[in-house]
Amino acid sequence: MHMKEISLNIWIQLVGMLTIVASLVFVGLEMRQSRSIALVNQIQERSYNVAAHINAYVESGQDWLGVQYPEARDTNLTQHQIMMRNTEAAGWFFFEADYFQYEQGLMTDEQWQAKLNTMVGNLLRCDTRDVYNIRITRIPAGMIELLSEYELPQCN
Secondary structure: HHHHHHHHHHHHHHHHHHHHHHHHHHHHHHHHHHHHHHHHHHHHHHHHHHHHHHEEEEEEEOOOOHHHHHHHHOOOOOHHHHHHHHHHHHHHHHHHHHHHHHOOOOOOHHHHHHHHHHHHHHOOOOOOHHHHHHHHHOOOOHHHHHHHHOOOOOOO
16 A cells, blocks of 8 residues: 555656646747747837838938948939839848748748748849849848749849
8 A cells, every 4th residue: 555655646746747847848938939029029120210211311312222332322323213222122121020020930921922922023123133232142141042042134
């Protein structure tokens, strides 16, 4: 009878320890998800701030890309071209935030595919290719790898 009591006590302790381990694993996963959400929120907030900054250039008719990246400066741009470049530049910051959100598992495959289709559509346009050429050197490696799968038409 004494053996059965010890055995029952061991089983109770084992179940208790497994419950504690399971609780710790659950808390760890929740903390990891909370961290991912916080990082995504931080990146999205940066994107919004940069977009607001670029919008100030749009409103004043100035070329944000040419100011931020002297190698992209072009004094022969029309107001329409400046507006297109500014809009495309802002879009790249949103694409980066979307990519990070997807990589963290916080966006569905269907949503991501729609965002990716928009991004690729923008890449195929020649009128803002200069924005792509500047931004491609400043985006995450995984995003560069993803975009390198698409063949871009030659632009003159």
